[in-house]
Amino acid sequence: MEGLFDYAPAIALFPLVAFVVALAFGNSLPKKGAIPGILATGGSLLLSIAMLAAVASGEVYHETLYEWAIGDAVSDTGVDGVEFTFGILIDPLSALMLVIVSLIAFLVHVFSLGYMNAEGETGLPRYYAGLGLFTFSMLAFVYADNLLMAFMFFELVGLCSFLLIGFWFRTRSAPSAAKKAFLVTRFGDYFFLIGVVAIAATFGTLQFAGDDSFVAAAETAIADGTTLFGFAPETWVTITGLLVLGGVVGKSAQFPLHTWLPDAMEGPTTVSALIHAATMVAAGVYLVARMFGYYALSPTALAIIAFVGGFTALFAATMGVVKDDIKQVLAYSTISQYGYMMLGLGVGGYVAGVFHLMNHAFFKALLFLGAGSVIVLMHHEQDMWKMGGLKEKAPVTYWTFLAGALALAGIIPFSGFWSKDEILYDALIVGLEEPIILAAYAMGLVAVFFTGFYTFRMVFLTFHGEPRSEAAEDPHPVGWSIKAPLIVLGVLALVAGVANLAPVAKLAQLDITFLESWLDGEFGAIEGLTYGAYGELLAYETSYIGTESTTVLIAAGVSLLLAFSGAGVAWTLYNVPEPVEHKERLGSIGKTVEDNYYQDEYQVWLAEGLTLPLSRAADRFDQTVVDGVVNGVSTASLFGSDRMKRLQTGIVTNYAALLVTGFIALLLVLGILGGWF
Amino acid sequence: MTVPIEYYVLLSMALFCIGLFGILTRRNALMFLMSVELMLNAANINLIAFAFYHGNLTGQVFALFTMALAAAEVAVGLGIILVLYRNFRDVDVTVPTTMRW
Numbered sequence: 001m002e003g004l005f006d007y008a009p010a011i012a013l014f015p016l017v018a019f020v021v022a023l024a025f026g027n028s029l030p031k032k033g034a035i036p037g038i039l040a041t042g043g044s045l046l047l048s049i050a051m052l053a054a055v056a057s058g059e060v061y062h063e064t065l066y067e068w069a070i071g072d073a074v075s076d077t078g079v080d081g082v083e084f085t086f087g088i089l090i091d092p093l094s095a096l097m098l099v100i101v102s103l104i105a106f107l108v109h110v111f112s113l114g115y116m117n118a119e120g121e122t123g124l125p126r127y128y129a130g131l132g133l134f135t136f137s138m139l140a141f142v143y144a145d146n147l148l149m150a151f152m153f154f155e156l157v158g159l160c161s162f163l164l165i166g167f168w169f170r171t172r173s174a175p176s177a178a179k180k181a182f183l184v185t186r187f188g189d190y191f192f193l194i195g196v197v198a199i200a201a202t203f204g205t206l207q208f209a210g211d212d213s214f215v216a217a218a219e220t221a222i223a224d225g226t227t228l229f230g231f232a233p234e235t236w237v238t239i240t241g242l243l244v245l246g247g248v249v250g251k252s253a254q255f256p257l258h259t260w261l262p263d264a265m266e267g268p269t270t271v272s273a274l275i276h277a278a279t280m281v282a283a284g285v286y287l288v289a290r291m292f293g294y295y296a297l298s299p300t301a302l303a304i305i306a307f308v309g310g311f312t313a314l315f316a317a318t319m320g321v322v323k324d325d326i327k328q329v330l331a332y333s334t335i336s337q338y339g340y341m342m343l344g345l346g347v348g349g350y351v352a353g354v355f356h357l358m359n360h361a362f363f364k365a366l367l368f369l370g371a372g373s374v375i376v377l378m379h380h381e382q383d384m385w386k387m388g389g390l391k392e393k394a395p396v397t398y399w400t401f402l403a404g405a406l407a408l409a410g411i412i413p414f415s416g417f418w419s420k421d422e423i424l425y426d427a428l429i430v431g432l433e434e435p436i437i438l439a440a441y442a443m444g445l446v447a448v449f450f451t452g453f454y455t456f457r458m459v460f461l462t463f464h465g466e467p468r469s470e471a472a473e474d475p476h477p478v479g480w481s482i483k484a485p486l487i488v489l490g491v492l493a494l495v496a497g498v499a500n501l502a503p504v505a506k507l508a509q510l511d512i513t514f515l516e517s518w519l520d521g522e523f524g525a526i527e528g529l530t531y532g533a534y535g536e537l538l539a540y541e542t543s544y545i546g547t548e549s550t551t552v553l554i555a556a557g558v559s560l561l562l563a564f565s566g567a568g569v570a571w572t573l574y575n576v577p578e579p580v581e582h583k584e585r586l587g588s589i590g591k592t593v594e595d596n597y598y599q600d601e602y603q604v605w606l607a608e609g610l611t612l613p614l615s616r617a618a619d620r621f622d623q624t625v626v627d628g629v630v631n632g633v634s635t636a637s638l639f640g641s642d643r644m645k646r647l648q649t650g651i652v653t654n655y656a657a658l659l660v661t662g663f664i665a666l667l668l669v670l671g672i673l674g675g676w677f
Numbered sequence: 678m679t680v681p682i683e684y685y686v687l688l689s690m691a692l693f694c695i696g697l698f699g700i701l702t703r704r705n706a707l708m709f710l711m712s713v714e715l716m717l718n719a720a721n722i723n724l725i726a727f728a729f730y731h732g733n734l735t736g737q738v739f740a741l742f743t744m745a746l747a748a749a750e751v752a753v754g755l756g757i758i759l760v761l762y763r764n765f766r767d768v769d770v771t772v773p774t775t776m777r778w
Contacts, residue, residue, distance in 0.1 A: 650774030652709070656700045 004054055005061040008088050011047045011098060012139040014040035015105070019132030026125020033128035034113055041106040041135055048098040051090055058524035061090040062145060062209055071200075079204025079217070089145035089209055091526045092518050093354065097142045097286055100361045104278035105135040107365065107485035112270045114482035115372050121268075127167055131274065134160035138279040142286065146206040147214070147244075150290070151189075151196050154247060154283055158185045161280045165267035177266035184260035188250020195243030202228050202236065208290060209526045215293040216528065219537070222297060234298060241294055241301040244287070252284025252338045255312040259599050261335055265327040269375055272327060273368030276334040277361045285341045285357055292350050293528060296537035303436055306346025306427070310440030310447075313339030315597070317450035321457070322583055322594045325382045326371050329458045333408060334364060336447055340423050343444050347437055348538045349426030350531050351516045355500050356419035358515075362496050363407035363416055366489035370401035373482050374462055377475035384458065385581070389467035393475050396483045398463050400490030407493040409455040410448060410563045417560070418497035420448070425503070425555040429542040448559050452566025460574040503552050685726035693719035706758045706768040710751060717747045 018040035022033030029035065051061075064087035071082040090098075109131060116127060137160055141153035159182075166178030200206055203217035210216070220226075221233040228236040248254070253261040261281070265272055275281060288295060288305065295301050313336045320332030337360050344353035375382055377394050391398045407416035424444055431438030467473040500515035517523070521530035544551040573582055583590045592598070647658075671677060692715055699712030721740045728736025758768055765772050 648777045650777035652770045653701060653704070656697075660697065660701070 004050060005059070005063075005088075005090065007047060008051065008061060008090060008143065009065065011044045011051070011102065011143070012136050014043045014047075015132045015135035015139065017132075019129050019136060022125050022128040022132055026128060029125075031113065031117055032124035034109060034117060034124070037109045037112075037128045037132055038106065040132065041102055041109050044102040044135070044139060045099070045106050048095070048102045052095045052099050055090065055092055055095040056518075056523045060524050060526050061088060062526060063088055064145070079212075082200050082204050082206075084148055084206070085146060086149050087145035087207075088143050089526070090143055091209070091529055092521065092523065093289060093529070094143050096354070096358065096518070097282075098139060100358055101135070101138050101142060101278045101282075104361055104365045105131070105138075105274060107369070107488060108270050108274045110481055111273075111369050111372065111485045112268075114479045115270050115376060116268065118479060118481075119376065123167070127164070127268070130160060130164045130167070131271075134164060134274060134279055138283065141283055145208055147196050147199060147208065147291070148206045150208075150287065151192060151247075154192070154251065154287070155189060157280050157283055158182060158189065158251070161185075161264070161271075161275055164271040164275075165264045167267055167271065171266070173263075174266040177260075177263035181260040181264050184257050185250040188246045188248070188257050191243045191246025192248075192250075195240050195246070198229075198240045198243060202240065209529050213528070215291065215297075218294060218297055237294065238298040238300045241298050242304065244291070245301065245305065248284035248287055248342075249308065250284070251287075252281050252342065253312075253335045254284075254308050254339065254342060255315055256599065256603075258312065258316065258335045259596070259603060262328055262331040262596070265325070265331050269327065269368060269372035272330070273365045273372065276330070276368060277365035281334060281338060282357060282361060285338055285345070285353065288342070288345050289350065289354050289357070292345065292534050293537060295345075296348070296534045299539045302346050302348065302538075302540075303434070304346070306343050306437055306440045309339045309342025309344070309346050310427070310443040311339070312336065313343060314443040314447040314450070315339075317447040317454065318593055319596055320454040321450055322586070322590060323454075324384055326374060326384050326387075326458060326462060327368075327382055329384075329454055330364070330367055330371055333367075333451065333454065336451060337364065337408070339447070340420060340444060343427055343440055344423035346440070347423075347427045347430045348535070348540050349423055350534050351500065351513075351519050352419060352422035352426050352502075354519060355515050356416075356423055358499070359407065359415040359419045359493075359496050362489055363404045363414075363493040366400060366404035366486065366493050367408060369482075369485055369489065370397055370404060373397045373478050373486060374401070376478050376482065377471075378469075379471045379476055381469065381471050384461040386469040387462045387467075387472050388465040388469075388579075389463070389472055390475060391463040394478065396486060397478065400486040400493075401463070402459060403490040403493045405455045405459045409452040409567055410559060411452075411567070412560060413494075413497065415493055415495070415497035417563075418501060418503070421556050421559055422500065422502050424448075424559050425552060428555050429544060429551060430540045432543045432545070433541040445559060445562065449562040449566040452563040453570045454566075456567040456570035457574050460570060461579060464575050465579055466577045503556050506552050507549055682726060682730050685722060689719045689722040689726070692716070692722065704769045704771055706754075706761060706770050709770060710754045710758070713754075714747060714751070717743060717750075 015037070018033075018036040021029075021036040026033035054061075064085045066086040067083055068086065069084040071084070072080075109128075112127070112131070116124060121127070134157065137153045137156035141150055141157060144150040144153060162178045162182040165181050166175045168174045169178075196206070199214050203214040203221075205212050205214050205217060207213040208215070218233070218237050221228060222237065226233055231239070250257045264275060267275070295305065316332045316335035316339060320329050320336065323329045323332065337356070341353045341356050341360070344356055373394070374387065374390065374397060377390060377397065378387060381387070403414065407414035410417045410420040424441065427437060427441035427444060431441040498514075500513050502513050502516070504510065505513045511517075516531060519525075519531045521532070527533070545554055573579070583594070586593070595601070696712040696715030696719060699708055699715065703709060703712065721743050724736040724740045724743070728734060728740075761773060762768050
């Protein structure tokens with residue numbers, strides 16, 4: 001199997017080649033660059049599956065491929081010289097993620113044939129080049145073996161999202177949404193960059209895995225009680241961890257940096273599917289999972305992750321309730337679901353978080369592609385109030401979309417139920433000991449109700465009832481390139497939960513938690529990067545309500561009950577032939593929620609009301625004081641020399657007189673100082 | 678019976694002061710040149726007097742050099758004065774002041 005891993009770089013390089021081909025020859029190719037994209041992501045998918053199989057057979061791969069700079073600074077922990085490298089780390093986590101990313105990217109490429117090509121879009125080579133570069137950056141980010149490489153590709157992912165969200169750059173809203181996504185995530189990445197520098201300076205290494213990783217170095221520092229940068233080691237680990245978390249919050253659209261994501265719906269729906277399911281937004285959570293050992297050392301950072309996650313889950317879910325645009329509802333559900341993942345990781349539920357990341361990738365890609373299919377059916381109408389009655393006319397879209405919706409709402413036995421339940425269960429058992437985690441759990445639990453509600457509101461408004469517009473009465477047909485990815489993802493949304501049936505395993509005492517054993521390194525893993533190793537680092541206490549079994553039943557029962565009641569409310573309100581809006585009933589709360597809690601407003605105020613005057617003042621200081629000093633110096637010397645030059649009369653006699661006077665004066669001075677007189 | 682060294686120094690000093698006085702008071706460029714010659718020769722007297730006084734020839738050799746230098750200087754100076762005259766119809770050094778700044 002050694003030979004197989006030599007091809008690992010190709011997983012990311014295939015889409016890069018597709019990017020170059022689409023950019024250079026896209027216009028002269030049939031399908032405008034789609035074919036190389038599909039071939040490349042298909043190749044990446046096959047190779048990733050081969051890697052997954054290799055890891056399953058007990059192999060792992062951790063290799064530094066290229067060393068591009070060596071610093072000679074001595075770090076706080078005494079490491080002599082920092083090496084900046086490119087390397088590949090393929091362990092259970094990254095192998096799993098590689099398969100997810102390349103699968104989603106492949107399906108999105110196929111779907112694009114029906115969504116973009118068949119609809120006669122212009123600029124397709126640019127679109128496919130963007131998709132290729134996007135996939136390349138994400139795959140390279142996933143198998144990065146050090147934090148700096150991860151950071152570089154993290155940034156590249158952000159750039160690609162900018163390019164793709166702004167794909168329809170001739171409209172007014174798309175370029176502005178692209179800029180917003182770029183700037184908001186960049187704000188978070190700024191902290192990430194500082195975090196990378198801080199970690200490199202402290203530990204002298206940026207490796208994720210192995211004995212010389214910064215995780216191991218931090219562990220040793222805490223064990224030895226070494227003072228790092230004048231702080232106790234735990235404090236410093238928390239600080240750097242939170243700095244890196246800034247990038248995560250920006251990319252994974254957590255509160256308060258979530259505002260870019262709903263606007264990002266301006267891009268093509270396929271791009272939204274890719275961004276939400278597998279690339280951009282997933283990158284943040286994946287990074288937390290990747291360096292989970294580091295966060296596990298800091299209970300404070302974990303608690304913050306959990307609380308932010310729980311809060312975001314509820315916060316975004318409430319906003320999803322009042323949206324009329326089908327893509328907007330999905331956008332807020334994405335924010336909310338990533339909140340769940342953060343909650344899961346924050347309470348130490350490493351497996352639960354990764355499990356939900358995987359399931360979410362499948363069902364959210366499904367829902368977005370389904371929404372794309374609906375948009376094609378509806379002749380590019382996105383307002384749900386103009387849809388209705390699509391159930392009979394587009395059965396494939398309906399049934400697959402329903403599978404995705406059931407998974408999103410967390411209805412048993414769809415995949416979303418298993419992972420969400422596991423997250424909530426992990427949060428509950430920790431929350432019984434820690435009040436702040438309990439608060440995060442409660443928010444996550446309430447969000448389940450809202451998730452059920454908005455999901456089924458969307459389904460009922462879109463597919464049920466009577467058609468409410470001409471487009472809905474006579475939908476545009478969709479082809480197989482649209483249906484096939486939907487079916488694949490629909491099946492995955494239904495069965496992916498089998499990977500980790502934790503509640504069943506706990507109740508029936510069966511050994512069927514495959515994902516847990518997978519991430520625990522029972523097949524093969526790098527030492528220290530396993531669920532078990534992380535578990536030993538965690539400082540959380542857990543307890544149960546009664547026995548473990550009753551806790552499992554209570555956690556699952558409550559969340560299922562809430563999901564059903566949310567769906568039930570949606571059923572009574574919207575599953576009628578002629579549904580009407582119920583927003584007025586919410587009154588001023590509804591208005592606040594519809595305006596997204598004025599998040600955009602206050603961030604715009606922060607920019608325009610606070611930062612702009614501050615920068616104006618700084619500009620004025622620069623223009624007047626700093627420039628004034630510089631100009632003053634030159635004015636003074638100009639004036640002085642204008643006076644001085646009058647000495648030069650042009651009359652030789654004067655010069656001679658000056659010379660003689662100077663000489664005599666010099667003689668006198670020397671004489672007085674030398675004591676001649 | 679040799680002349681004491683003080684007289685030479687006094688002579689040289691007087692000569693130098695005459696030359697300096699000429700430079701500071703005259704306006705005619707030719708007078709300038711002559712004054713400069715006086716000052717150079719004042720230095721020459723010193724060189725030779727002290728060479729004789731110390732009994733080595735170095736100073737005398739230097740005096741020869743100075744003479745050669747003075748000749749060259751006069752040649753250049755006369756050239757300048759010719760051009761000066763051609764341009765200003767005068768050899769008054771206070772007239773050409775346009776080339777200062």
